[in-house]
Amino acid sequence: MTNVLNTSHASRRGILRLIGAGTFTAATGGLGLIGSSPASAASATTASTARGAAAVPLAGDPTFWQQVERQFVLDKNVLFMNVGTVGSPPRSVLQTLEDTNLRVAVAAESGYSSFDDVRALAASGLGCDVDEMAITHNTSDGMAKILAGLELAEGDEILTTNHEHSGGNSPMQQLRDRKGVVLRRVALPVGNAQRAEDYVELFRQAITSRTKVMLFSAPTYKTGTMLPIRMLVELAQEHGLVTVVDGAHVPGMMNYSMHELGVDFFAGSAAKWQCGPGGTGVLYVRNKVDARYNPNPLPAFWPTITSSYPDAGLPPRTTNATASYDMGRYLTSVGNGSIALQAGVKQVMTMWDTIGRQRIEDHVLGLSAHLKELIAERWGVERLYSPKDDPRLVCALTSFNPFANAADVTTQAKSVEFVSRMRSEHSIVIRNVDFPVIGASSSHWAVRVSTHLFHQHDDVERVVDAMWKLSRAMA
Numbered sequence: 001m002t003n004v005l006n007t008s009h010a011s012r013r014g015i016l017r018l019i020g021a022g023t024f025t026a027a028t029g030g031l032g033l034i035g036s037s038p039a040s041a042a043s044a045t046t047a048s049t050a051r052g053a054a055a056v057p058l059a060g061d062p063t064f065w066q067q068v069e070r071q072f073v074l075d076k077n078v079l080f081m082n083v084g085t086v087g088s089p090p091r092s093v094l095q096t097l098e099d100t101n102l103r104v105a106v107a108a109e110s111g112y113s114s115f116d117d118v119r120a121l122a123a124s125g126l127g128c129d130v131d132e133m134a135i136t137h138n139t140s141d142g143m144a145k146i147l148a149g150l151e152l153a154e155g156d157e158i159l160t161t162n163h164e165h166s167g168g169n170s171p172m173q174q175l176r177d178r179k180g181v182v183l184r185r186v187a188l189p190v191g192n193a194q195r196a197e198d199y200v201e202l203f204r205q206a207i208t209s210r211t212k213v214m215l216f217s218a219p220t221y222k223t224g225t226m227l228p229i230r231m232l233v234e235l236a237q238e239h240g241l242v243t244v245v246d247g248a249h250v251p252g253m254m255n256y257s258m259h260e261l262g263v264d265f266f267a268g269s270a271a272k273w274q275c276g277p278g279g280t281g282v283l284y285v286r287n288k289v290d291a292r293y294n295p296n297p298l299p300a301f302w303p304t305i306t307s308s309y310p311d312a313g314l315p316p317r318t319t320n321a322t323a324s325y326d327m328g329r330y331l332t333s334v335g336n337g338s339i340a341l342q343a344g345v346k347q348v349m350t351m352w353d354t355i356g357r358q359r360i361e362d363h364v365l366g367l368s369a370h371l372k373e374l375i376a377e378r379w380g381v382e383r384l385y386s387p388k389d390d391p392r393l394v395c396a397l398t399s400f401n402p403f404a405n406a407a408d409v410t411t412q413a414k415s416v417e418f419v420s421r422m423r424s425e426h427s428i429v430i431r432n433v434d435f436p437v438i439g440a441s442s443s444h445w446a447v448r449v450s451t452h453l454f455h456q457h458d459d460v461e462r463v464v465d466a467m468w469k470l471s472r473a474m475a
């Protein structure tokens with residue numbers, strides 16, 4: 001026991017030094033007031049970047065997470081719990097942006113680059129190689145690039161769900177209207193009653209002889225259901241289907257390895273849970289054949305949005321474990337890029353790797369598990385739209401019906417009022433989400449709470465108390 005504690009404290013000090021605690025102690029909101037030395041970013045960049053590098057048992061250490069919280073400039077008078085919409089960059093990232101913007105302007109540096117160092121770091125954090133990783137503008141940008149680059153013809157089917165985000169729906173609908181691609185949607189059940197196998201079965205039943213692609217969000221932004229990626233990928237592989245995952249919420253929340261998931265394409269945000277600068281995202285494209293996770297041939301794919309496509313064309317895609325070219329480079333090199341945004345992504349990826357992606361996942365899932373238990377205790381488990389008991393389906397987004405009169409959840413105005421009064425009367429920011437529910441004649445307007453690394457155990461209790469009081473006041 002003593003040993004564990006000693007290790008834990010020593011490591012904690014080391015980690016805090018690396019992520020900049022101590023350097024950024026002044027709790028200022030103004031960018032110009034952030035005290036920093038460029039060396040803090042430099043030293044952080046030399047830290048270990050291996051996925052899951054941090055095996056030290058710190059996840060339950062509240063002091064550690066309070067120190068982490070202090071790295072963020074979030075308004076102290078507000079409890080911000082809508083990370084699912086947008087994160088907030090830590091001080092070190094803000095400082096990097098400021099320093100880099102100034103340096104670029106002074107030297108009029110050009111950003112014609114494929115940003116290999118940033119891609120390499122992002123790749124190592126997300127369990128893949130640099131040739132499979134592109135830096136994009138956001139998830140929507142990644143999804144559009146994936147769907148624009150696939151070879152699909154009239155009558156080909158994309159099997160997707162009825163809970164997708166417009167970032168995936170928009171490019172799919174264009175394929176429908178432009179090429180005659182057919183969109184088939186699995187109606188997703190909601191709540192705690194399902195197991196991972198149930199979702200897989202629903203997809204299995206919906207596959208037809210025309211299905212070419214399986215596209216789904218994991219987690220869905222509506223109910224925070226983490227569709228079981230690996231199990232669905234195995235199903236897709238059996239049928240020779242291409243897998244596209246809208247993983248907007250995964251980077252920075254979950255410690256997933258793209259290789260181990262075996263997906264073909266995965267688009268994520270770097271500005272939500274990853275807390276990078278606004279306008280940044282990551283895109284994984286399977287670019288070689290690793291028989292352990294996905295023995296199927298690489299799908300035909302064109303990096304349509306690029307400014308570096310070679311005059312001689314690209315060589316054929318590889319059929320083995322050696323990439324025939326760096327796909328991520330083509331997808332990242334699009335004219336003059338932002339050196340500052342790329343530096344910000346690098347900084348924040350380093351911070352996450354230094355804290356430990358597994359440690360962050362454990363913390364944020366621990367908070368959401370606590371939140372779900374409290375909701376189940378006060379309102380009843382049937383009020384949850386998010387899964388609770390199957391660990392394969394959970395994430396750090398929690399959606400539920402808070403209303404004293406359960407039927408109010410179908411009234412948009414009630415839901416809007418709830419979110420707005422949480423802000424004005426309790427200084428807590430959450431959001432609402434609407435979605436179809438099987439068997440219901442109109443959409444449900446749930447509320448959604450995000451728990452992240454800058455939250456503490458008592459923040460969860462605070463939001464539950466506030467939601468309980470407000471639900472009674474609105475009865």
Ligand SMILES: Cc1ncc(COP(=O)(O)O)c(C=O)c1O
Pocket residue numbers: 084085138139140141165167168217219220221246248249268269270281
């Ligand atoms: C599942 C999902 N996909 C895509 C998006 C779009 O994200 P971005 O702003 O990164 O394009 C969101 C945003 O909330 C989302 O929840």
